[in-house]
Amino acid sequence: MSQTPRHSAERSVPTSADVARLAGVSRATVSYVLNNTSAVRISEPTRRRVREAAEELGYVPHAAARTLRAGHTRIVLLPTAHIPVGPLYSRFISELQWALRRLDYTVVQYGSLGLDGDAAARAWAELRPVAVLSLGEIALTAQNVEVLKRSGAKAVITLGPQHVEGAHSLVMDQREVGVRAAEHLLERGRRRIGVVVPEEQGLDLFSAPRLAGVRQVAEPAGATVLPVPLAYEEEAADALAARWRGLGLDAVYAYNDEYAMLLMRSLQDAGIAVPDETAVIGADDLLLGRLLRPRLSTVRIDMVTGQLLAELVDRAVRDPTGVPERHDLMGAEVVRREST
Amino acid sequence: MSQTPRHSAERSVPTSADVARLAGVSRATVSYVLNNTSAVRISEPTRRRVREAAEELGYVPHAAARTLRAGHTRIVLLPTAHIPVGPLYSRFISELQWALRRLDYTVVQYGSLGLDGDAAARAWAELRPVAVLSLGEIALTAQNVEVLKRSGAKAVITLGPQHVEGAHSLVMDQREVGVRAAEHLLERGRRRIGVVVPEEQGLDLFSAPRLAGVRQVAEPAGATVLPVPLAYEEEAADALAARWRGLGLDAVYAYNDEYAMLLMRSLQDAGIAVPDETAVIGADDLLLGRLLRPRLSTVRIDMVTGQLLAELVDRAVRDPTGVPERHDLMGAEVVRREST
Numbered sequence: 001m002s003q004t005p006r007h008s009a010e011r012s013v014p015t016s017a018d019v020a021r022l023a024g025v026s027r028a029t030v031s032y033v034l035n036n037t038s039a040v041r042i043s044e045p046t047r048r049r050v051r052e053a054a055e056e057l058g059y060v061p062h063a064a065a066r067t068l069r070a071g072h073t074r075i076v077l078l079p080t081a082h083i084p085v086g087p088l089y090s091r092f093i094s095e096l097q098w099a100l101r102r103l104d105y106t107v108v109q110y111g112s113l114g115l116d117g118d119a120a121a122r123a124w125a126e127l128r129p130v131a132v133l134s135l136g137e138i139a140l141t142a143q144n145v146e147v148l149k150r151s152g153a154k155a156v157i158t159l160g161p162q163h164v165e166g167a168h169s170l171v172m173d174q175r176e177v178g179v180r181a182a183e184h185l186l187e188r189g190r191r192r193i194g195v196v197v198p199e200e201q202g203l204d205l206f207s208a209p210r211l212a213g214v215r216q217v218a219e220p221a222g223a224t225v226l227p228v229p230l231a232y233e234e235e236a237a238d239a240l241a242a243r244w245r246g247l248g249l250d251a252v253y254a255y256n257d258e259y260a261m262l263l264m265r266s267l268q269d270a271g272i273a274v275p276d277e278t279a280v281i282g283a284d285d286l287l288l289g290r291l292l293r294p295r296l297s298t299v300r301i302d303m304v305t306g307q308l309l310a311e312l313v314d315r316a317v318r319d320p321t322g323v324p325e326r327h328d329l330m331g332a333e334v335v336r337r338e339s340t
Numbered sequence: 341m342s343q344t345p346r347h348s349a350e351r352s353v354p355t356s357a358d359v360a361r362l363a364g365v366s367r368a369t370v371s372y373v374l375n376n377t378s379a380v381r382i383s384e385p386t387r388r389r390v391r392e393a394a395e396e397l398g399y400v401p402h403a404a405a406r407t408l409r410a411g412h413t414r415i416v417l418l419p420t421a422h423i424p425v426g427p428l429y430s431r432f433i434s435e436l437q438w439a440l441r442r443l444d445y446t447v448v449q450y451g452s453l454g455l456d457g458d459a460a461a462r463a464w465a466e467l468r469p470v471a472v473l474s475l476g477e478i479a480l481t482a483q484n485v486e487v488l489k490r491s492g493a494k495a496v497i498t499l500g501p502q503h504v505e506g507a508h509s510l511v512m513d514q515r516e517v518g519v520r521a522a523e524h525l526l527e528r529g530r531r532r533i534g535v536v537v538p539e540e541q542g543l544d545l546f547s548a549p550r551l552a553g554v555r556q557v558a559e560p561a562g563a564t565v566l567p568v569p570l571a572y573e574e575e576a577a578d579a580l581a582a583r584w585r586g587l588g589l590d591a592v593y594a595y596n597d598e599y600a601m602l603l604m605r606s607l608q609d610a611g612i613a614v615p616d617e618t619a620v621i622g623a624d625d626l627l628l629g630r631l632l633r634p635r636l637s638t639v640r641i642d643m644v645t646g647q648l649l650a651e652l653v654d655r656a657v658r659d660p661t662g663v664p665e666r667h668d669l670m671g672a673e674v675v676r677r678e679s680t
Binding site: 058109 | 353354397398399400401437446447448449462465466467486487490491492572573574598601602605627628630631632
């Protein structure tokens, strides 16, 4: 069985050999000219002939070939969320990508649904990324980090609730959001706290630790905590509001501002006074929360900016033997308005 | 000057040669085993030895090498927006990526800021994508499409206001949104129509054709149209509301629901009755628009779903010589609630 020639499936795609033939030079010369190698002395007329031949044939250099020569890529692998995660997180992801691209990295998003850490690390390693930025959908182990580094990744950065050996860790503990919301509701004298748990798939990465944060503060203080499942639909919110008084709650932390706005409107339409009968607090500090009456109280989350994170990636890539950095990233603060 | 050996910069990265040495087989055998080539008969003990050696060394196959063998990649290049474009469009992009990943494509996002069509097409071609899905930030010419195809792209798909020769075209005319909004406001007897133009950078890709759509309908009907710049901030909306009566408008199409909600609240706080004194209409049909009082009228936009678009990409890749498809994608329909 002989080696398959390059591009056999695509005979019409011009190769550097075609360029070399047309220009009457060697393939090495084509490569030197098109990659602007200055170490090799090539006359200007020859350079021009190569460029014209490439132009005529529509040849462009092949990034994969360059990758093999260089041993690594400028790829930052970003296994992004496959679920809708709200405007705050979307904006963060988009800022991050943009900042990385400005630093001349190529951002490759890679879906990892149904993969465990071992399978994900191997699949990612095949692309030879220069850095992997794991945003918490898959829990990587120290061994997974090692596989990625052995494949040439100069930096592995994890964003999540805990530190991973060998990786730069951005520790972001969502419990903090629940803790702040609960502290505020207790201060306002509330003792029977509902916690909205979105029914939309994939959000438990955020909602489960937030619920745990509420429990952690409320239960030792003698308050009761009731998880309240809710889908992001008007009908679901109306149905919940209709049976609200039966739940015996005097406050609700509604996951984020969108769920809070939805639920507050349904509670009001059902004749339940906010905040007198039930206090409502969201999270994210969306502008729209200020437009409702009463104005929505919220937990403002100070997340790392995409720009800062991109700079950390770049620093880590340039100094692959540096000591892994660890940053605690999440600040959360209550903004009290009128709904609590 | 001799050829640089592979991975010279990364001597610790294991290669298939290392695996071959450890397993006592040829590099070709390693390649057959790890790529699951069934055409070559290799005994199970040998296969096991190769896999164990790869495991021990932490070797994973190199996607770039496979790309060179295959002549193309499974990369779909997606030059995505570098600007915040609202929840509807974000959801569409995220659905599209997800659907492509399910079809076993690797989605590569590529920033193209400041590149013209020629430079962008060449930069994209270097990655040898199997398909390019240009979402309208860069206007590609027929020649750009040709460059991409010569580099091996089996499909180029453009999403935008017009058809591009050689590409599958998803024609999406944002003017339609403005047309529907204006028709509705005229029907409601309004004759002096403001059109909110967001001050945020990059949104003119959407706002300019929407404004043109309003003019196209309103001016022949004898109505006046006034562009109204607005930043997405409470202070900006309050300032605009304070000088609202001086503008002499009886209606406003406020770009999208977010700007409409923001402006409507400021108008109400300034004592301007909605809809009696000024009718307000947004676009996107966000759930939150139904939570305000009066409930917000809106233009519902029926965009192509990410799933359908991913299927079109896949069909085009499988049949590269097929006739370019052209679809008109944008449906827009007014949902009248209480604000108009």
